[in-house]
Each structure stands twice: as C-alpha cells, then as structure tokens.
Amino acid sequence: MKFGKRLKQQIQETLPGWRDKFLSYKELKKLVRLVSSAPMLLNGSLEYGKAEEQFVYLLNSEIEKFNAFFMEQEEDFVIWHKELQHRIKRVIDTWGPNGSQPSDADCKAEMAKIRKDIVDFHGEMVLLVNYSIVNYTGLAKILKKYDKRTGGLLRLPFIQKVLEQPFFTTDLISKLVKECESTIDAVFPAEEEQRTREVREATTVAEEGIFRNTVAALQTMQEIRRGSSTYGHFSLPPLNLPDSELIQSFQLNSPIPIV
Amino acid sequence: MDARPALSIRRSGANQLSSMGISGPLSSSLPVLPTPLEETYPKLPDSQQVSMERELVTRPLTHVSHLSSDSGVVGHIFSSSSGFSSDLHYSSVSPHEKHSRNSPFISQSSTNGASLPFTHSSHSESLESTTSSHYLKENTASWHTDSLPSFLDFPVNTSIENGQVESSNCNGVLASEEFSKWADQLITDDDALTSNWNELLADSNVADLEPKMAYQVPKPSPNFPSHQSQVHLQLPAPSGEIHAVATPSSSAPAKPRMRWTPELHEAFVEAVNQLGGSERATPKGVLKLMKVEGLTIYHVKSHLQKYRTARYRPESAEGSSEKKLTPIEEMSSLDLKTGIEITEALRLQMEVQKRLHEQLEIQRNLQLRIEEQGRCLQMMFEKQCKSGIDKLKASAPSSDAVPDSPDKSELEDSQVDHGKTVTDPGSANTRMEERSPEQKAPEAKAPQNSEPDACESNSQPSKRPRKDE
Numbered sequence: 001m002k003f004g005k006r007l008k009q010q011i012q013e014t015l016p017g018w019r020d021k022f023l024s025y026k027e028l029k030k031l032v033r034l035v036s037s038a039p040m041l042l043n044g045s046l047e048y049g050k051a052e053e054q055f056v057y058l059l060n061s062e063i064e065k066f067n068a069f070f071m072e073q074e075e076d077f078v079i080w081h082k083e084l085q086h087r088i089k090r091v092i093d094t095w096g097p098n099g100s101q102p103s104d105a106d107c108k109a110e111m112a113k114i115r116k117d118i119v120d121f122h123g124e125m126v127l128l129v130n131y132s133i134v135n136y137t138g139l140a141k142i143l144k145k146y147d148k149r150t151g152g153l154l155r156l157p158f159i160q161k162v163l164e165q166p167f168f169t170t171d172l173i174s175k176l177v178k179e180c181e182s183t184i185d186a187v188f189p190a191e192e193e194q195r196t197r198e199v200r201e202a203t204t205v206a207e208e209g210i211f212r213n214t215v216a217a218l219q220t221m222q223e224i225r226r227g228s229s230t231y232g233h234f235s236l237p238p239l240n241l242p243d244s245e246l247i248q249s250f251q252l253n254s255p256i257p258i259v
Numbered sequence: 260m261d262a263r264p265a266l267s268i269r270r271s272g273a274n275q276l277s278s279m280g281i282s283g284p285l286s287s288s289l290p291v292l293p294t295p296l297e298e299t300y301p302k303l304p305d306s307q308q309v310s311m312e313r314e315l316v317t318r319p320l321t322h323v324s325h326l327s328s329d330s331g332v333v334g335h336i337f338s339s340s341s342g343f344s345s346d347l348h349y350s351s352v353s354p355h356e357k358h359s360r361n362s363p364f365i366s367q368s369s370t371n372g373a374s375l376p377f378t379h380s381s382h383s384e385s386l387e388s389t390t391s392s393h394y395l396k397e398n399t400a401s402w403h404t405d406s407l408p409s410f411l412d413f414p415v416n417t418s419i420e421n422g423q424v425e426s427s428n429c430n431g432v433l434a435s436e437e438f439s440k441w442a443d444q445l446i447t448d449d450d451a452l453t454s455n456w457n458e459l460l461a462d463s464n465v466a467d468l469e470p471k472m473a474y475q476v477p478k479p480s481p482n483f484p485s486h487q488s489q490v491h492l493q494l495p496a497p498s499g500e501i502h503a504v505a506t507p508s509s510s511a512p513a514k515p516r517m518r519w520t521p522e523l524h525e526a527f528v529e530a531v532n533q534l535g536g537s538e539r540a541t542p543k544g545v546l547k548l549m550k551v552e553g554l555t556i557y558h559v560k561s562h563l564q565k566y567r568t569a570r571y572r573p574e575s576a577e578g579s580s581e582k583k584l585t586p587i588e589e590m591s592s593l594d595l596k597t598g599i600e601i602t603e604a605l606r607l608q609m610e611v612q613k614r615l616h617e618q619l620e621i622q623r624n625l626q627l628r629i630e631e632q633g634r635c636l637q638m639m640f641e642k643q644c645k646s647g648i649d650k651l652k653a654s655a656p657s658s659d660a661v662p663d664s665p666d667k668s669e670l671e672d673s674q675v676d677h678g679k680t681v682t683d684p685g686s687a688n689t690r691m692e693e694r695s696p697e698q699k700a701p702e703a704k705a706p707q708n709s710e711p712d713a714c715e716s717n718s719q720p721s722k723r724p725r726k727d728e
Contacts, residue, residue, distance in 0.1 A: 041402060069518065075562065076520040080568045082524055112598065119605045119612070126616045133619055136626065159630055168516060170623070176521075177616055184609060188602060211608045218615045221622070 004029065006224050013125075013216040015162050018131065021069045023062055023138035030053040032142065036149035039056070055146065057193060060159070062164055066135055070167035073128050080121055081176050087114055088187065115187055122180040123210035129170050129177070130217045135222070136168055515556040526551065527562060537567050 004025050011022050031054055038047035091114065095107040139162055143155040164166060530548035534540035542560040549559070 069517055071518055076565060076569075077564055078519050078521055079525045079562075082528065083519065083569045107599070112601065113606055115602065119609050121609065123612045126612045126619070129616065129619045129623075133623055133626075140626070156634065160634075163627070163630065172520065174616070174620060180615060181609075188606065211611065214608070214612050216614050218611065218618065221615075221618060257639075 003138065003224060006220050007134065007138060010216065010220045014131075014213055015127065015210070018069075018127075021065065023066075023132070023135045023142075024058070025138050025142065028055065028058060028142045031058060031147065032146050034147055035146070040078075046139065047192065052152075056154075059142075061159050062135075062139075063167070064160065066132075066167035067165055070132065073124075073175060077121070077125055077128070077173065077176055081179070084114065084118055084183070086119065088183070100236050109114075110188070115184075118180060118184055122177060122184070123214050125173050125177050125180070127210065127213055127217060129173055130169050130221075134220075136162065305561070335592065404520065515555075517562075519562065524562075527559075527566070531563070531566070537570055 007022065007025050009021055014022070031051060035048060035051040035162075038051050091107060091110050095104055132165055140155075140159060143158055146152060147155045310682050527545065529541045531537050531546045533548060534544050540563065542556050542563055546554060546556050547560045547565065
C-alpha cells in the first residue's frame, strides 16, 4: 500500500485540473484481489474470466485516459512555447535587445511577465513528465502484483505496449523543457548570490502553485524510491538528491481543503 | 417482420454447420433463437451455447470489417454472447469465402469438451470488449443498452449488402477506414491466433492454460498500438501523428486524436497568418492551406481555439491549471528591489524544476533499461529451459545450446513458450536480486553489459549437472 499512499498524496497535491487524470491504483488493486480470489476450477471459472476481463478493460481505459490527457497538454505546450518565443521577440523588437532597461516601465512589466510565464511553463511541463512517470510506475507495479497474485503473465507484453504509448514517449516535452531552460538563461539577468540566499530562507510555499507541486513531486519521488520490501530486478534504486536539504526546507503548508 | 427472414437464413446456416459435423445442441436450440437473444444478451454465455461460443467470437470481428452502418449494431456484435446467430448467418452468407476457416474451429469445438471453449469465449469477449471499447469510445455507454431490434435488423442488412458494404463505407471515412484496417489486421493475425488456440485446445493441462490465456488477452491489444503506428505510416503528415480512435457511426463524426508537434504547429501558424490572423482565420481555410494529410477540421478547430486563447488571454491560458496567486506574485506589484526578489524567487523555482526534470529523466532511462534487462533475462531463461528440456529428451546433449548474447528477434518465439515453469530461473532470479540493490542510479552502461554475461555464466553451471546426467 506504500505506493498507493504516495500516489494519493501526490494526487492531492497536484494541480487541481489533473487530479482525476492519474492512475486509479486502488481500483486496479481491488480487481487484482478479485481475480486472485476467484476460484480457478478445472472447467474454467466464470468469475475468474470476468474479473480478468474487467482488469484488462480498466487497464486499457486508463491508458487511453493518460494518452488523451497527455496529448491535450502537449498540444497546449507546443502552442505556448511558440507564443513565448513570439512575445520575447516582440519585446526585443520593441525595446532593443536588452530587455531590462530601467527607463521603460512597460518593457520591464512585460519582461517580468514573460519570465514568470516561462518559469511556470517550464514547471508545468516538468510536472507533465512527472505525471507520465508516476503513472507508468503505477502500471508497472500493478502488473507486477497481478502476475504475482494470479500467476499470470500479463506484465511483460503489457509493459511493452505501454512503452510505446504516447503518454510515455515524453521526448518532445523534454526537448521543450531544455529549450525553455536555455531561453530562460537568455532572458534572466545575471544572478546575484546574496539575494538568492535571502529569498531562499524566506520562501514558504503556501498555495497550490506550480512550484509547490514541483517540490511535492520531488519529495514523493524520493519517498517512493526509498526502499522496497519486494525488491526484484525490476525495482528502482533509491533516489539520491544532491540538494535534499534544500528540498526538505520548503515547508509545504497543508493544502486548502477542497469541498 | 424482420425476424422471419433472419430466422430462415439462420436455419440454413445451421444446416450447413450440422453437415460439417456439429453436435446436436446447435440445431435443437435454433428454433428458440430469438428469445435466447434477449435473455442471454446481457449475461455471459451459459453452458448451453458453450460449444458454439468460441468460434463465433472471432466471427463478429471479421463481420465488423464489412459493416459500418450502425454503431449500435457494431457494439452489439462485440458484446453479444448470442452473436451466435450472426455467426451462423455469416457462414451462410459467405460460406465459400470463409468455409476453410470455419471448419477448423468448428471441428475443434465438437471434439473438445465444453470447459475449454467456455473460458476462451469469456476471454475473447473480454478481448473484444476491451478492444472495442478502446475504439468505440464514444459509444461505450450506448452499446450495452442498445435495443434488440437493431440487432435483429442486422442479419437482414448484411445479407443484402454484404458484398457491397465494404465499398459503401459511410460517413466518417477515416473512422470506417481505420476500423476496417483494424479488423483486417485482426484477420491477418487470425492465423497466429488460430495456431495459438489450436495449441491451447490440444493441451488439456489447465495449469498451463491459465498463463496462456492470460497471454492471449492482451495479445491483440498490442496490435492496436502497432495498428496505430501503421496508421502513422500511411498518413505521413509533417511529423504529425494520428492516434486512431475509430467511431464507426453514422451520427458521431470521427475523432482520432492528433499529436501536435512544433513543426505541425508552425505550419498551422503560417496558414493562420496568411489568412489574416487568428481572429480572422477559419478552420476550413486553415485546413485547406495546411494541406496536411489526415488532419481533419475538428483538429484544426480545437487547435485554433487553443491558439486564440493563448494569444489574447495569456493569463487564462497559461493558468489553465487554475494557478492561484503565489507569494511571488503578491510581491510583484511594487518596485525595483522587489523586482529583483521576484527574479530570485523565480530562479529558485527554476532550480527545483530543473532538478525534478533531471531526476525524472534519469528515472525514465532507468525504467527503460530495467525493462530491457528484464526482457533479456526472460528470454534467456526461456532459451535455457527450452534447451534444458531438449537435453532431457535427447540422449546426447548438444553443447551449442549455450545462449548467445540476447537477440531481440527471438523474443517473440520465446514468448510463446512462457507457460513452462523451470526452477532454474528462480535461482538465477535471486542472484539477480542480490546484484541489483548494489546498482546506483547514474551508473554507466557497464552493469547492463555485465548482467547478460553474468547470466550466461550462471547458466553454464546449471547446465553442467544436466549434462552429467
């Protein structure tokens, strides 16, 4: 139940629009239990077949759900990516190559807006990649459970199929993320070390922003990979974050309860 | 009434089948056909119709390729346990075409007991229901509750149009195309399925049956992604992809999902600009200008909408996930000093995000590699046990049975034999498990290469005792 709990946590802390797009891990676990408890008689069991059918059906519809959501988001990202570039170009055209001229308030405002948007855009893309990986991990785990409980061999072919699915092929998104990072380097002024430290101390992530979700995602990933009771050759090694103290220092206040 | 001609056709079909040597229950149940339809439709098949269930399950699939007039009906075929009638009808209408395919199934079912086919049918039904739901996304709600009369109509329709239906594909060209392609693929894969089923039927050992059936269930499903990729190949849009979700219906239009890439989007923006901007451009015009094969007006429409939102209301667009005011924004209203603080806060956010992304990439690569290794291991175990069994059979052990470095092309063959259980994989497994905790995340390819070698060397000692026997 460890993964299930972590998944639940992550879902709770994720962006509101995404909450129902994650894997229905609990549902699937119920079905696995159903399948493993259904008697496997010599003349074939109605219940077993039905349960298995349900399980596979749910798996497939989940995958379809992931694909639909993922491609929808991807489309948005493609559009925004282009849009941001367009906006930056516009600023440069209007106010010259150095966007941070103190004389022009509009320019500054626009640049500030662009910077914020880029960072949020970057964050959202990363969260989508996280979404993809979390769901994949969930699928892998549930399939492993299924095979273990029922002695079936559903896992291998299914995972092969999953690997080809759009929601798992996140190459485009990663590419956009990298492009974003390089754009940001160009758009942000030079870093000042002292200020960074001050801000760092002061930051508490209070609301349901992208930043908060990112931190949550990192923490969750760390915890998921902390150590497994059922360690097999399909398990991931523990996560060693170089800056784990930094991450831990972000205080995540309890989210505003959604009625 | 429509039922009458349908019945007569069915009867002739039944006679045909009985002439092929079908057991009694078939013809006796024929007169009561209309009622079992109603009774058993929502439920899973009971033992009476068991012997016929199996082969008719594949029939509906091939049927579907010829019929795209009514989504409800199509859905019906899939979910109906008494597609029995459709099967008979099918065989009666086009006996010359599919006769050869009919007989192996039917003769098989008559020789085998009721037990095996029964579970097969439920599995295959799950196949169909899975896959059909996969495809009939729009109609998943409707097909369970669709009315019987349409089902009864169906045989009459196809009897008339069977030869012509394929060519007279109705609206939603893409959908029906996809659908028939999909069904075609299933037909071509039928041979593979047939051989599998023959294997299964011949094998009376239930212990083996379960894993094999479990394997059966997802097998056609992998066809779908490959089918989708087939679609990709056939519609070479400028690096755009269409993921087929076919909805063969006269009412609902086809809505395959489009995967937008930056290049495709650029073409889109070009077209929009040529037409005078996002406000003035119409979906039709853009579609025409873009000249991308496989792109439908629905894709363009929704994309245009998104584009407009992104252009003119960036706050609502980028905050589509209902982002609330962060502390950073609260500070934003003021002066230069705060401006720098904001920037720094943004930088921090950026750092964390970058970190997350890095870790995600690493994890993803790891997972891919793990799957890869798992596959190789699996394959090697199977080769090993295969050769082990061969050795047990043959008196003279062959020394060239040593597995080579993992060859992916052999994977399919090995997957078929997965039902056999061997103790060796278990021991080698534990050895792998001991080794994997030692691996840390960002290690180079070395572990991957050494693992197969290690496996090979492991397999050697386990072979030796056998050899000495």
